[in-house]
Amino acid sequence: xxxxxxxxxxxxxxxxxxxxxxxxxxxxxxxxxxxxxxxxxxxxxxxxxxxxxxxxxxxxxxxxxxxxxxxxxxxxxxxxxxxxxxxxxxxxxxxxxxxxxxxxxxxxxxxxxxxxxxxxxxxxxxxxxxxxxxx
Amino acid sequence: xxxxxxxxxxxxxxxxxxxxxxxxxxxxxxxxxxxxxxxxxxxxxxxxxxxxxxxxxxxxxxxxxxxxxxxxxxxxxxxxxxxxxxxxxxxxxxxxxxxxxxxxxxxxxxxxxxxxxxxxxxxxxxxxxxxxxxxxxxxxxxxxxxxxxxxxxxxxxxxxxxxxxxxxxxxxxxxxxxxxxxxxxxxxxxxxxxxxxxxxxxxxxxxxxxxxxxxxxxxxxxxxxxxxxxxxxxxxxxxxxxxxxxxxxxxxxxxxxxxxxxxxxxxxxxxxxxxxxxxxxxxxxxxxxxxxxxxxxxxxxxxxxxxxxxxxxxxxxxxxxxxxxxxxxxxxxxxxxxxxxxxxxxxxxxxxxxxxxxxxxxxxxxxxxxxxxxxxxxxxxxx
Ligand SMILES: [Zn+2]
Numbered sequence: 001x002x003x004x005x006x007x008x009x010x011x012x013x014x015x016x017x018x019x020x021x022x023x024x025x026x027x028x029x030x031x032x033x034x035x036x037x038x039x040x041x042x043x044x045x046x047x048x049x050x051x052x053x054x055x056x057x058x059x060x061x062x063x064x065x066x067x068x069x070x071x072x073x074x075x076x077x078x079x080x081x082x083x084x085x086x087x088x089x090x091x092x093x094x095x096x097x098x099x100x101x102x103x104x105x106x107x108x109x110x111x112x113x114x115x116x117x118x119x120x121x122x123x124x125x126x127x128x129x130x131x132x133x134x135x
Numbered sequence: 136x137x138x139x140x141x142x143x144x145x146x147x148x149x150x151x152x153x154x155x156x157x158x159x160x161x162x163x164x165x166x167x168x169x170x171x172x173x174x175x176x177x178x179x180x181x182x183x184x185x186x187x188x189x190x191x192x193x194x195x196x197x198x199x200x201x202x203x204x205x206x207x208x209x210x211x212x213x214x215x216x217x218x219x220x221x222x223x224x225x226x227x228x229x230x231x232x233x234x235x236x237x238x239x240x241x242x243x244x245x246x247x248x249x250x251x252x253x254x255x256x257x258x259x260x261x262x263x264x265x266x267x268x269x270x271x272x273x274x275x276x277x278x279x280x281x282x283x284x285x286x287x288x289x290x291x292x293x294x295x296x297x298x299x300x301x302x303x304x305x306x307x308x309x310x311x312x313x314x315x316x317x318x319x320x321x322x323x324x325x326x327x328x329x330x331x332x333x334x335x336x337x338x339x340x341x342x343x344x345x346x347x348x349x350x351x352x353x354x355x356x357x358x359x360x361x362x363x364x365x366x367x368x369x370x371x372x373x374x375x376x377x378x379x380x381x382x383x384x385x386x387x388x389x390x391x392x393x394x395x396x397x398x399x400x401x402x403x404x405x406x407x408x409x410x411x412x413x414x415x416x417x418x419x420x421x422x423x424x425x426x427x428x429x430x431x432x433x434x435x436x437x438x439x440x441x442x443x444x445x446x447x448x449x450x451x452x453x454x455x456x457x458x459x460x461x462x463x464x465x466x467x468x469x470x471x472x473x474x475x476x477x478x479x480x481x482x483x484x485x486x487x488x489x490x491x492x493x494x495x496x497x498x499x500x501x502x503x504x505x506x507x508x509x510x511x512x513x514x515x516x517x518x
Binding site for chain 1: 264265269271276280283284287329331378379380385
């Protein structure tokens, strides 16, 4: 017997769900573990019963680095591009950025809140510092 | 069960070519020169090779292109590509194939011309889908994040990372084939250009051309060949993730498991190792692998490498050829750990020779801390 395909693939499902501006994650209905990156199969227990749920969007910076690039024309300072790994409150970890935050203000342990960036079909999850009001 | 491979095969020939810069040559050209060198070293001919173990980033089908270029007719091929760790893993699978009679002469080889190709590192066709949109720079981003996490959790300092680069340079200064041989101090490393926090230029490996080849046979045949055999005593691999964001703990690598498997097969312990060749793509790698392979407790790697412990004259010689940081690094470095271990165990490492070296550990790391391979070798006395 050949396996039955779900209605649509996990990458497409992700793009469709985050269209509403929230971060969505799959949760395994058998072992109750939240999953990212999107998959067909649970990497913790092998189940195919994965359901999409909106996540809190809250997380904590697990690691950070800043890439120093060539200075822009007419400038002597290198460009700086900060990258983070965020541990989501639901469990999974993801690579991302804080596009509106100075790299020096991004520290390991910083609480952050997700937002959705990018065009339809190519949405990405980025973060902002989670102020008290957001948290 | 796992000891069935111990001592069953040996490295009988090694060769290198095009180290540093080889303008006007392609990867297959300099690989062929390294292979020729290794076979001459082994007292064997190309036509004797009936097992091929290779991987690279420039070819989609590295093994098949190698076969065609060299005119090989192998009975057994292993083209498993786990990144720079491939060749250390190949030493284990070559021993397995030799012992099973699938081949009699195993060739492990690699070549790349990254420097002459203007530093163009062929990007892997397969990249982590959910990391790419954030514009990481592979592989550096992963190692910088590992270093940042190690520093935050254990108080490891940039000066301790720098000690790794300084030790590598001190070894390279005793290796006429090393690419970078100028003196280097901790201050030089700290004041070099910041590339990716917390890693500066001198925390990062070189980008060179270079090729390496290793020939292995079963132990009984090895004894009849011209050079002193370097016996395979144990090996292990471990891999749990491709993307760094999928790595459970950035301060602990799968080397903990690959190392444990290799030591179990060899029936040896870290304290039994005379010389280590650890894939040092970045300074943090050496600290992580010394911890994960059991040479010091987790979190203490920074203090462990300080005060010249892994440098010439120190109590634990690491990367005696100068490593990927100062010797050469043509994109994938693993094969060079095997070659330097062989030279040390043969006693032919000239100025940088470790006195009475009987055991050597090679550790290969692949992609972005994604795959780890450990292999332990010894002289006849260790059998
Ligand atoms: Zn599950």
